[in-house]
Amino acid sequence: MGNIFGKLFTISTWGESHGPGVGVTIDGCPPGLPITSEEIQVELDRRRPGQSDIVTPRKEEDKVEIWSGIFEGKTTGTPITLIVRNADQRSGAYDEMRDKFRPSHADFTYQQKFGLRDHRGGGRSSARETVGRVAAGAIAKKILMSSQGAASGVEIRAFLTQVHDIVAPAEALAGFPTLAEVEATPVRCPHLPTAEKMIERIKAVRSEGDSVGGVIECRVRGVPAGWGEPVFDRLEADLAKAMLSLPATKGFEIGSGFAGARLRGSEHNDAFENRDGQVRTATNRSGGVQGGISNGEEIVFRVAFKPTATILQLQATVDKTGAATELMGRGRHDPCVVPRAVPIVEAMTALVLLDHWLRQSAQCGTFKF
Amino acid sequence: MGNIFGKLFTISTWGESHGPGVGVTIDGCPPGLPITSEEIQVELDRRRPGQSDIVTPRKEEDKVEIWSGIFEGKTTGTPITLIVRNADQRSGAYDEMRDKFRPSHADFTYQQKFGLRDHRGGGRSSARETVGRVAAGAIAKKILMSSQGAASGVEIRAFLTQVHDIVAPAEALAGFPTLAEVEATPVRCPHLPTAEKMIERIKAVRSEGDSVGGVIECRVRGVPAGWGEPVFDRLEADLAKAMLSLPATKGFEIGSGFAGARLRGSEHNDAFENRDGQVRTATNRSGGVQGGISNGEEIVFRVAFKPTATILQLQATVDKTGAATELMGRGRHDPCVVPRAVPIVEAMTALVLLDHWLRQSAQCGTFKF
């Protein structure tokens, strides 16, 4: 259990790294949305292996197939199933994993939890399962963007601020980056000088058979005040869950985050002001959320990713019998997963926001007393 | 909506700061557990206002009343309702809040979301709603501890590692602190020299009418490998949600956390080894969770709290009409909410862990094929 996400815009994902394919079923999609497989493919292509020379060279086209829920180019309100077939499966490369546990992977815990596992490529624990999330997120994104018109729509932009110890200067990221700025380099950091350093570092690390982690920042603009369902389903709580449900994530912070713990209230509070006839905050240490509900400001959060667990070095480990052994990483892996995680972070953000929009609409938008 | 938490051990909380009381109903509690109101009270007393000279002097006894689900001293398996009556309500102190939005509080967002609000003491957005969480968590904690016997039970220990810029030295917190060590000072930092500095800082800040934030670390030992439900309900994802659902939290990290993003894979990976006949990891940068599932190591995570939003200083804000105005904080507030948040963090941790234990037990423990 645990493979279903969302309360009203609900996704159910399935599939293993080396099975026939991976997929997702969306239940609750509003009817009448014009959507094509090409629009979904755009996001999958951002996540796809082999897209640049700093990611895994695995060749997977990841072509999405629509199996249900879309008729004559429009969503019908019934479940939408999207499937991506697996390809380029070199299962043999994983024979050694049948018995040995890769350090900091999920081999051991899956074995302990279920008593057996599909060891090929990590099976269900492979980041390949995020294909379904990205496909579903593409639809959620389109709804968020188009339903209010492009000008006032909800726009989500994730990008890298850190790779290893290379950190983009805060002032360089002050504005809301454009998609073009993010996509300008394969590392998806909109500050070009930093991006170049990041790429260099990733290549250097890869040449040593090693890997590095990094940080993604995600900003959302256009969310009106009122989304979020306290006390448990606070908007930031559901965003935190969404992000920590992604492979390789180790941390989440919103607004001031951990740095906020070092401030005084008099420094941290966001004063309200009337700006152009609207209640706005002078600063945004809250990160766009107060009391678990969006306040109309930009939503800003960051996600920490650990370095890729697979490294092309000899590592100590144990096998299924508990005997000490060694494992030499091989295969085609990302030396840094963070650039390819950008569309995944955006997809999960879209899924959370759309779900909350629907919830807010149901409870507070259905009746006028 | 959003006031129900947990899938199998489900809690539903209700109540406002200045209504008749706050409460919680637990659905799904295993039957036969011996539990008394005194045992629940112990945890509520750790959360209670007025417990020390560094917290709010509000006088609330917070006496728990059992209304259902416990018969002749044992849980019956039916819903358990626990109620704490509100007392010492000086609603008049909040008259100004009827029209003015306190900076970095939820007044504005509740007003925008619902179109009206109970302004007294923050109503439902008050941290007073955590009373129900702590009461329910006390039962969850007892199940986690006692079901396997005290020696091998699941033990949860939260404590402060930081107040403002005062940080406990890592080496001072290497072991698993005892409850007595944590409770030795009102600030709940088990490293005494640091605790003293923290207390001093909190008092200094309070004297200036200001507030500070801080960081709580939570460790859990005794959790066997196998808890956690990927891909969405990863153990760390549900913990992150639980923590970010608490008032004033801005960040969550597990294991290496944000610092892990600065490491290489060769530095970060936790090598498996056979220790005393058990598969263990040599290090614990994973924080006790791999692939969303507990691996048998200590679970370690940290939560960032912002400084208390209420400060006894004049702040700029707007009123319900959008007109600029000022607000002078008054009343009896915590200059630092973090010490009182320790039992709340523990309670939420217990709720998440017990829920996952039940889920793991259902799916993987019911059948032997």
Place this chain on the structure above:
Amino acid sequence: MGNIFGKLFTISTWGESHGPGVGVTIDGCPPGLPITSEEIQVELDRRRPGQSDIVTPRKEEDKVEIWSGIFEGKTTGTPITLIVRNADQRSGAYDEMRDKFRPSHADFTYQQKFGLRDHRGGGRSSARETVGRVAAGAIAKKILMSSQGAASGVEIRAFLTQVHDIVAPAEALAGFPTLAEVEATPVRCPHLPTAEKMIERIKAVRSEGDSVGGVIECRVRGVPAGWGEPVFDRLEADLAKAMLSLPATKGFEIGSGFAGARLRGSEHNDAFENRDGQVRTATNRSGGVQGGISNGEEIVFRVAFKPTATILQLQATVDKTGAATELMGRGRHDPCVVPRAVPIVEAMTALVLLDHWLRQSAQCGTFKF
């Protein structure tokens, strides 16, 4: 578990027959609804013991108390808790039940399921738990009625069509009975001659220490086409669940029901026609629902209730050790529970309908593409 009902308008009930009280928490109630405890009380008074000379003479005032979620006379959108204290508890009357299982009651199954039970008055299995349903249903009813104005609002009317073998003639119930017609007699059958016979029968049966069952029909008008969430959460499926979740129910049928199985398609189909510019059906064997979705016609369903299990006669049974014994029913019981079940059926209907309204509104009413 199993004490939470509804997806968007969610109720969580608790309480035992002889504990301090029973209650309900509603999560997801739309904000801004004016509601008073008196309005809720009206429905509770229809369910209350001692209301007439054909029901149990137990004296319980069942006064509702509002503990949260309503401020200055209006719902705030936060959880609403309603509590009714128990009174007139003669627990001693139930001492015999501690060890003996009453036939066709839930004593045995609760004991088997949970390993222990609150035996007093049936504990949680007592029909007293429906107090919370009726209280929550009163709010749902008001929303259904008032949100579109009284003229076009959704109106729910349940009434008895059968007691024992006394059946109201179909033609006598052709129209939509008024509330006054239903409430004209304590038996709540709007056909007066039948009602009188029912009352007579109930009294006769009671005098023999026996009991009888009956059938309730429920009709709903004003529901527009479009409510219901196939394939699983069909409107009739959720109604069926709601009804079979009530104590003493043994059957549910909608529209033509079991009699429909005896018809041919050419007899059963409801032809569409254009009536006053609206698509309507010429007949209503569908019972207002097609493909799981309301079609704008009157929703019509029936619920079968078994005779009260408690009878004032000596019955064979076993005790907790499995030894054969006898049990003499005593105490103050309804010889026929069906008249008091009328407001309960209406309440559950209201809860189901409102939940589906909110769901339909969220998915199909939030966006225009």
Place this chain on the structure above:
Amino acid sequence: MGNIFGKLFTISTWGESHGPGVGVTIDGCPPGLPITSEEIQVELDRRRPGQSDIVTPRKEEDKVEIWSGIFEGKTTGTPITLIVRNADQRSGAYDEMRDKFRPSHADFTYQQKFGLRDHRGGGRSSARETVGRVAAGAIAKKILMSSQGAASGVEIRAFLTQVHDIVAPAEALAGFPTLAEVEATPVRCPHLPTAEKMIERIKAVRSEGDSVGGVIECRVRGVPAGWGEPVFDRLEADLAKAMLSLPATKGFEIGSGFAGARLRGSEHNDAFENRDGQVRTATNRSGGVQGGISNGEEIVFRVAFKPTATILQLQATVDKTGAATELMGRGRHDPCVVPRAVPIVEAMTALVLLDHWLRQSAQCGTFKF
């Protein structure tokens, strides 16, 4: 929304009648179950069109494909996806349905609810969507049967007791029919003389271009006392929902059902007795469930099906503009859907029972205090 069923053994179904295929994803299946596609196929073949001369002659092989969650012949505990491709799609046959609403079908309500619809073969409202239920149910059935060994496993047997006005004599169905007895004739009534009459009637009705309804009884043996989650998720409530979620169903009754309403308590109560050292009931008017929880007796319920809505006769209806028109049924349809509904009823029963087993196991089987 509404396409997800079950709390712990959760199925999510998708697919339209004339899209590429239909499918189901199971989340929460216990790991380690040996299962083959052939075992699943057995149940699908019982549901398949074209299986006999009294059902629709459509040729659909309905071959199940396993896409995930089963590795080397065993369930892995991760989501299981089963897909059946659609074949023999004569979409052109449905062109008329694009604009006209078929009487007593879901064309009108889907159009009203969603504003658009896939009209081909009823789209999502087609009974073809039950393919996924049957496939998932096959796995649930195997778990129910095999987990306790064949002798003591939970065995589910559904069969026809009525077609049109032909009713099998109660005494002929006193025992628990064998699968062979049920499958002996295509009409699936284990009483041969009745079955022959039913077949004759179905053929006669078909020759007139008409259709008939019927009743299925389902019995379950081997369920221990203790399954069911009052107060809302009573076992019979979840069974009722499961049955009323099936296309063409109009009623559900358990045990004495509607006939029970005509009895006195002294006639209806099931006396407890000690039989072979076990607490049993002398009669079974409760239908195996008391207070919403199984009592260890045979679970017995009945489901009413209306006559097939599609008839090969000219019927009055309206088109999308609301104009009166006529529609001539054509195509290849079942003159009576009830025989093919037998495996579907069994599948839904299995899904409900397994889900409740898991729930009972979690709450009441995890801990010993």
